[in-house]
Amino acid sequence: MADFMAEDAEYVMHTYGRLPIEPVLGHGSTLVDSTGKEYLDFLAGVGAVSLGHCNPAVRDALAEQVGKVWQTSNYFYAENRAELAHDLSDLLSKTTDTEGHITGSTGTKWQTFFGNSGAEANEGAIKVARRWGEEELGGATGILTAQRSFHGRTLATLAATGQAAFHKSFLPMPAGFAAFPLNDADALEAAIVNPPAGTGPLCAVMLECIQGEGGVWPAEAAFLKRARDLCSEHHLMLIIDEVQTGFFRTGAPFAYQLAGIEPDIVSLAKGIADGFPMGAVCAREEVASLMHPGDHGSTFGGNCLAAAAGRACVEEMVKEDIGEHVLEAGNHLAEGLAKLPHVTEVRGHGLMRGAQLDVPFATEAVDKGLEAGLILNHIGDSILRFLPPLVITNAEIDTMLERLGKILEEA
Secondary structure, X not given: OOHHHHHHHHHOOOOOOOXXXXXXXXXXXXXXXXXXXXXXXXXXXXXXXXXXXXXXXHHHHHHHHHOOOOOOOOOOOOHHHHHHHHHHHHHHOEEEOOOOOEEEEOOOOEEEEEEOOHHHHHHHHHHHHHHHHHHHOOOOOEEEEEEOOOOOOOHHHHHHOEOHHHOHHHOOOOOOEEEEOOOOHHHHHHHHHOOOOOOOOEEEEEEOOEEOOOOOEEOOHHHHHHHHHHHHHOOOEEEEEOOOOOOOOOOOOOHHHHHOOOOOEEEEOHHHHOOOOOEEEEEEHHHHOOOOOOOOOOOOOOOHHHHHHHHHHHHHHHHOOHHHHHHHHXXXXXXXXXXXXXXXXXXXXXXXXXXXXXXXXXXXXXXXXXXXXXXXXXXXXXXXXXXXXXXXOHHHHHHHHHHHHHHHOOO
């Protein structure tokens, strides 16, 4: 074991089970480890490296900004931050067809608060929703989420996460959250009409359009439409967590657009800045206007470096029409996965895919993948999750499929 790996084991908290390599270089969809071995990366920093490792546009924007100023705080203006917020408003208001091709715009104006991560974005979303409850619903604070959901690892976002396994070591959870079965519109309506014990009066419903950490389980379009209607009928905020699905991961700018709905609050992170740490919570202007100076803050949120990376990343995505490539490559990936040994189902959309196995082999497949020059990911022992850079090519997908097929033949 290398000396630094021993130091890691001794001095870094053991909150991750690390794979035994050290990536030191990256370009496009390829990582290179400290021995010089190359890997095709189908995890992409857990979906964060959206435009590929060391994308030239993002790299150059960071290099330019690093020679100017890094951090000034949110007490001052920053051009890149303002331009990025404008770009986000334009993307959030897009409409698409059910595949993800952009068809138009709702014209809705969105306002953004920038943070540093997905958990921070969801914390912000919860606060905005509860401010709505205070101002518009007589102090209502309860929030409904879906079973198998995942919204972060801070205490409030853990409480919002509909998986008891994440709660058990950190009880008591903050109050005000309850989970119902995904895609069960009747259960959602019943919970809205008669809120579960412990939630109190409701202010919001919080959903993922595809549950990433839960196993790549999509929310059905009809269910999302019904959720939107129920929230409107009962004057509740609809929060959509796009931390993993956002920024063309599904082909559409944001996954809710596939269902033809528009939420009130959206949380963002991961792909926003090609792997540079950044998160954001966005709200329709009339909702965001309820937040005032002092209501929320972040020392590093929207800092000069992050804003430069985020603006460059989002503008490059739009310029390159990355969503159309994602749809084509995602279909190619899904079709190929469906043909592999022991794969019984392929779920997801675009380049967010889960392959269900009929044998408990996913963990071993990830380990064997490293030997074969693949960075893979598993959820439990029977689901392989695929979140490659959005610039992945069909040739790279075919190489991965060939190698993975040989691995799965051993199961």
